[in-house]
Amino acid sequence: MERKIMSLGRSSLVISLPKYWANLNELKRGDVVSLAVQRDRSLVVFPGAEKKREPREITLHVDPERMGSLIARKIIGCYLNGYSRMTILSEKVFSIPQRRAIRDIVRMLYMRIMESDAKSMHIQTLIDESKASPKTAIHRMHLIAHSMCRDALNSLKNRDVQLAKSVFSLDDDVDHFSFFLLRLLRNAARDPILANQLDIEPIDCMDHQTLVYRVEHAADHSANITKQIIMLDGSQQKIPNHLLTLMFTAGTEAVSLYDKAVDAFFSKDIAKSVEILEAQKKIEKLDREIATKAFMSKQKSALVICAICSIRESIAGVAECAADIGEIAINRAYKMTT
Template structure:
């Protein structure tokens, strides 16, 4: 969903944005199913063994599932704002849109890499993800500056840009949180 929403944003693809928005409920339902499985696996070592999960890792997996669901929510929010702007016939200025796409693509890459790091327990990769979050912070500040000092004076447009910017930042935060869990999981095994 994260990659799709930034593809939709870049190409102004409303059909893809609406598809991302509609997927959010499915992600919520799937999250509840996975959480139920993880809770049962934490209490039932036989089930945990069948799922190839250490019962002690169930909490880490549960946190991962929550972060994935949050990233889905943030992607759906971006989609909602895209559709809203289309409905009011407003467009994000090109220079701001370009920054949003760059930041969003970086956030989506960090997110995908952090999930990979979670399963591989790759500490150096996780630390690199945490360092790359700083680039998102710089982009976030630049987007904020351009959103408030640019040509756009319409409050609805500025609010939509700020909301999209905030949701990109939150996806990046999810990536950082997942990377931190990956580091903790790797060190938990050495203790």
């Protein structure tokens, strides 16, 4: 619908509100509406005076026989959908595994247990979302994930178990960022005021959300590599040196592509993104070479063969993350601007 701008006095410009919209929101003469200027210079009109955003609350009823992991999954779902206060109620006393699962996920989501008794728990997030910076948080998340990938390969090359254990422990830090960013981006996608405060356009939330998933997957792949290193050390078995060198080469290429892809995402560098997609073919060739030499090797240990296959898949997975991010970067470069 369109409205013609009218002049009122010397400096005021006036437009009329649609009667249907006013009736729908039960507005009458003398009522107050709120206005918000968006990043694309459009104007959003809200019925009523501007109010402070109230924390969303929800009550979860827990079956006493439910596994703790299912309760944790429900809490994650509520958290990602913007609930800041949750009350968890059980007909009977929480079991020890249930209580442990709740405490673990509360810690993972940076929430706090405000009240607790035998049959109920009240948890709350204390983060002010409007003051967060999605881009800064994603950069920090990427720095951790990239260092994990790099150090995982070094621990593989040098058979450094202590470094592998250190890298594996960092996976939780990436998960912290992932949950927080997904909540932030989902909320911003449906709340234009929050998106404006976060300096992000609602349409960009989908691209950033996909980026967060891919960065998390890259970190998961590096954690899996270190897991195989730790497992092999525990069984006192080793990957043959010629395969180790080949996997390190492929892994280094994949991690380099991943780092370039994230940079291309923010810079919207099409040329770099195309290079990343083309370079993935080289890693696919190395992957086939690793597979061929692994099955032709004199190594007969099933444990070693399984570890090689798992590490192979993780290296290929990092390269796929890079390719996915590169494709998003190309799409973003052609986004229509207002």
